Amino acid sequence: xxxxxxxxxxxxxxxxxxxxAGFVSVGVAFYFFFELAGEVxxxxxxxxxxxxxxxxxxIQTEWLGQAWGLITxxxxxxxxxxxxxxxxxxxxxxxxxxxxxxxxFVVNMLGISALTKxxxxxxxxxxxxxxxxxxxxxxxxxxxxxxxxxxxxxxxIYLVVSSSMKKQWKWALNITLGLLILLVGLSRVYLGVHFxxxxxxxxxxxxxxxxxxxGALEITLWNQRRRQxxx
Numbered sequence: 001x002x003x004x005x006x007x008x009x010x011x012x013x014x015x016x017x018x019x020x021a022g023f024v025s026v027g028v029a030f031y032f033f034f035e036l037a038g039e040v041x042x043x044x045x046x047x048x049x050x051x052x053x054x055x056x057x058x059i060q061t062e063w064l065g066q067a068w069g070l071i072t073x074x075x076x077x078x079x080x081x082x083x084x085x086x087x088x089x090x091x092x093x094x095x096x097x098x099x100x101x102x103x104x105f106v107v108n109m110l111g112i113s114a115l116t117k118x119x120x121x122x123x124x125x126x127x128x129x130x131x132x133x134x135x136x137x138x139x140x141x142x143x144x145x146x147x148x149x150x151x152x153x154x155x156x157i158y159l160v161v162s163s164s165m166k167k168q169w170k171w172a173l174n175i176t177l178g179l180l181i182l183l184v185g186l187s188r189v190y191l192g193v194h195f196x197x198x199x200x201x202x203x204x205x206x207x208x209x210x211x212x213x214x215g216a217l218e219i220t221l222w223n224q225r226r227r228q229x230x231x
Contacts, residue, residue: 052189052196053128060190068187072134075145075184080152084109087156097159100224104217105155112151112209116144119205129192136193143194146202147209149184153177154210 073079084105091102125141135145157174185203188194 046195046197048200049195049197053192056190056192064190068190069134071183072145072187072191074180075149075187076135077144077148080109080148084152097162098221098224100217100220101159104213104220108151108155108210108213109148111213112147112206113144115205115209116142116147116202120144125195125198127193128195131191131193134188134191134193136191140194141198142201142205143185143188143198144202145188145194146181146185146199147206150181150203150206151210151213153181154207155214158214 088102088106091097091105092099095101119142120139123141124139127136127138127140129136131137154177157177160170160173160177163170181203185199188199189196
């Protein structure tokens with residue numbers, strides 16, 4: 001993990017930078033999320049939404065629709081639930097990570113699910129199109145596929161960074177996971193079940209929640225090491 005010691009003085013400069021960057025990122029993410037939310041609440045026309053709709057209309061083809069339909073399933077409730085259960089079992093049974101990692105992963109996923117539902121009910125934004133085939137039902141803001149994908153695959157990025165695998169593999173895996181998050185979000189726009197601003201809000205809110213969970217996990221692990229060293 002990023003906390004390598006049991007005292008503040010033991011933290012490396014890289015750890016301190018990461019922690020500070022996390023706090024700044026949370027603040028920035030929440031700021032822009034609430035800016036978007038304010039426009040949605042006031043039912044203002046968001047220019048980028050119409051631009052995205054026009055672009056998708058211009059490039060639509062049958063094979064692209066099929067491809068985006070497959071990609072969007074990687075952010076579905078069914079897939080993320082199955083993948084999360086597998087990861088929890090691995091973290092508890094087979095991994096070298098602290099069990100706190102599994103606990104905070106569960107908090108991360110259950111928390112974003114509950115918070116996304118609360119936000120959807122709060123804003124009650126109508127979808128551009130209702131398509132049950134692609135889980136395009138219910139309210140639109142923010143995108144649940146996007147928040148779920150970001151918190152799940154984002155936590156995987158954290159695990160990869162925290163692992164002992166070679167640096168080149170870390171870069172390859174994390175770039176792939178990062179692209180996957182973006183593709184899941186874009187798939188919702190292409191399929192017409194979300195506005196682009198729904199996806200933007202999902203990325204911002206999901207990122208903020210993920211960083212809060214990772215920050216809390218790191219503090220917990222740091223305190224755990226400090227208690228163990230006192231024994």
